[in-house]
Amino acid sequence: MEKMEILSSLRITKTVLAILSLVLLSNIRVQAQGILLLPSEKQSQRDLSTSKIGEGATTNAHDSILKFVNSSSFPNRETFPRGFFFGAGTSAPQIEGGSHEGGRGLGILDVVYSGDNKYVTKIEHYQRYKEDVQRLKHLGVNSYRFSISWNRVIPDGTLKGGVNKEGIEFYNNLINELLNNDIEPFVTILHFDYPLALQQNIGGFLNRSIVKHFKDYSELLFKTYGDRVKYWTTMNEPELQAMYNYMDNLGHLSTEDCATTKVCTEVYTVLHNLLISHATISKLYKSKFQTVQEGEIGIAISAKSFVPYSSKPQDVDAAQRLIEFQFGWVLEPLFKGDYPKIMRKLVGKRLPEFTKNEKEMLKGSTDFIGINYYFSLFVRHEPNRTKIPASDNFDALAVTEVLNVEGNTLGYYDQYGCSYVYPEGLYNFLLYINKKYKNPRIYITENGIPSFNIPNPLKDEHRTAYIAAHINATKAAINDGLNVGGYFAWAAFDTYDFDDGYSKHMGLYHINFDDSLKRIPTKTAKWYKKYLTLDSVH
Numbered sequence: 001m002e003k004m005e006i007l008s009s010l011r012i013t014k015t016v017l018a019i020l021s022l023v024l025l026s027n028i029r030v031q032a033q034g035i036l037l038l039p040s041e042k043q044s045q046r047d048l049s050t051s052k053i054g055e056g057a058t059t060n061a062h063d064s065i066l067k068f069v070n071s072s073s074f075p076n077r078e079t080f081p082r083g084f085f086f087g088a089g090t091s092a093p094q095i096e097g098g099s100h101e102g103g104r105g106l107g108i109l110d111v112v113y114s115g116d117n118k119y120v121t122k123i124e125h126y127q128r129y130k131e132d133v134q135r136l137k138h139l140g141v142n143s144y145r146f147s148i149s150w151n152r153v154i155p156d157g158t159l160k161g162g163v164n165k166e167g168i169e170f171y172n173n174l175i176n177e178l179l180n181n182d183i184e185p186f187v188t189i190l191h192f193d194y195p196l197a198l199q200q201n202i203g204g205f206l207n208r209s210i211v212k213h214f215k216d217y218s219e220l221l222f223k224t225y226g227d228r229v230k231y232w233t234t235m236n237e238p239e240l241q242a243m244y245n246y247m248d249n250l251g252h253l254s255t256e257d258c259a260t261t262k263v264c265t266e267v268y269t270v271l272h273n274l275l276i277s278h279a280t281i282s283k284l285y286k287s288k289f290q291t292v293q294e295g296e297i298g299i300a301i302s303a304k305s306f307v308p309y310s311s312k313p314q315d316v317d318a319a320q321r322l323i324e325f326q327f328g329w330v331l332e333p334l335f336k337g338d339y340p341k342i343m344r345k346l347v348g349k350r351l352p353e354f355t356k357n358e359k360e361m362l363k364g365s366t367d368f369i370g371i372n373y374y375f376s377l378f379v380r381h382e383p384n385r386t387k388i389p390a391s392d393n394f395d396a397l398a399v400t401e402v403l404n405v406e407g408n409t410l411g412y413y414d415q416y417g418c419s420y421v422y423p424e425g426l427y428n429f430l431l432y433i434n435k436k437y438k439n440p441r442i443y444i445t446e447n448g449i450p451s452f453n454i455p456n457p458l459k460d461e462h463r464t465a466y467i468a469a470h471i472n473a474t475k476a477a478i479n480d481g482l483n484v485g486g487y488f489a490w491a492a493f494d495t496y497d498f499d500d501g502y503s504k505h506m507g508l509y510h511i512n513f514d515d516s517l518k519r520i521p522t523k524t525a526k527w528y529k530k531y532l533t534l535d536s537v538h
Ligand SMILES: *[C@@H]1O[C@H](CO)[C@@H](O)[C@H](O)[C@H]1NC(C)=O
Pocket: 063, 066, 067, 070, 537, 538
């Protein structure tokens, strides 16, 4: 099946479900299989069926990139700055398993996937972390991005409910194992999943009082692991966590004007509370831990270049608005202390206000920006509410498009990954961030392509081409003077995708579910290793 991948979206669509399912108490799994194609994905499928991009284009594009990778013009590992991180990433809810082991409490996602045994066991990273660290070492990476499960260390989310020693020990062991193998731990504190009890008892991030619990949890992490962990990401893609959970309302959009619906107010409350949570723990880290522990604390966002659909001023303005609504929504408060003006204007009273103290706390609360980049999209002016939410925001009066007015795409369509490949979009996004926020520290925290439509997932040359082209784009930005400190391929291992289970084969290590979850390096893993260990790819 041809399927345009809206990666970031897909990875969390079910988070969305998780939260509403708690309210609806319905069988989400069934729903998920049926109607949970994101509307924008359907849109893309329609676009694709009429577009002329085919196998030839993909193959030619791959070949030319792979030739380039073999040439002396491809930037060598040693041309990157000293201390540059080359890593790979995962998240706890996508690989750990051991959901009912070692005293772990349930997370919101456990409810959604309780019927899916693969979600419950996942790739058994919880049991096999030692072996997995050896795989990472073999891969040649000098860093590994992973997330800690809040409900594994604090089962009901509150200190009052108690700390789980076994959970604490698991991450102690993982961190030590990484460091013993010269792999820098790059740790995410909140990656979509959080304690179910907090959702049930206080309404999760809709309730401002979650900030206190998030602070307690984070303080425990800084105290326990901060002597060894020097790179903290407070949260992963908070804007998507808010958008899909609320404004998109699981794709159950009413025809009602967004401004009058509950979810279109809640979306801003949730992100507001996420930002206050971020700033609160960042302040805590900076005031109590940073001088002694000498680490960095930042946030990771989902990135895209938004390109006007046409040269009409309306579309140019729409692209600019969506940039403010998606990226400015998170980054303007963190750098300047408040939401973008255009959001105040268009969202009005639904957009919460920060107090003076909060503004002060927010400003300068991030040492780095983590960038999760997969592909880019066009943006068209759309004054009417449409049924195309995805990363669009109704209040921005803009919708994303795969094709522009002339029928062109951004980059080439990769038939194996079922996605567009547009490294220039990463480069341009980096330049945008650099200019707007005055040369901040940046890490590429996620970048990758699925092996969806591929006979043998071990033969993933298309992924080699994809990753190489994005490493090349990263290097181009560094050559321009940007402060980029690392590149993390997504993902180290096949991860459980919140919509597609394991069918995307995102991992550099393929997991064989028919043979005791054996980890097998793909062609791309072998290429990455060669590249990283300077084992002459040329
Ligand atoms: C690149 O080099 C490798 C070995 O060094 C070779 O196997 C591969 O075929 C080359 N690819 C292209 C497209 O030239």
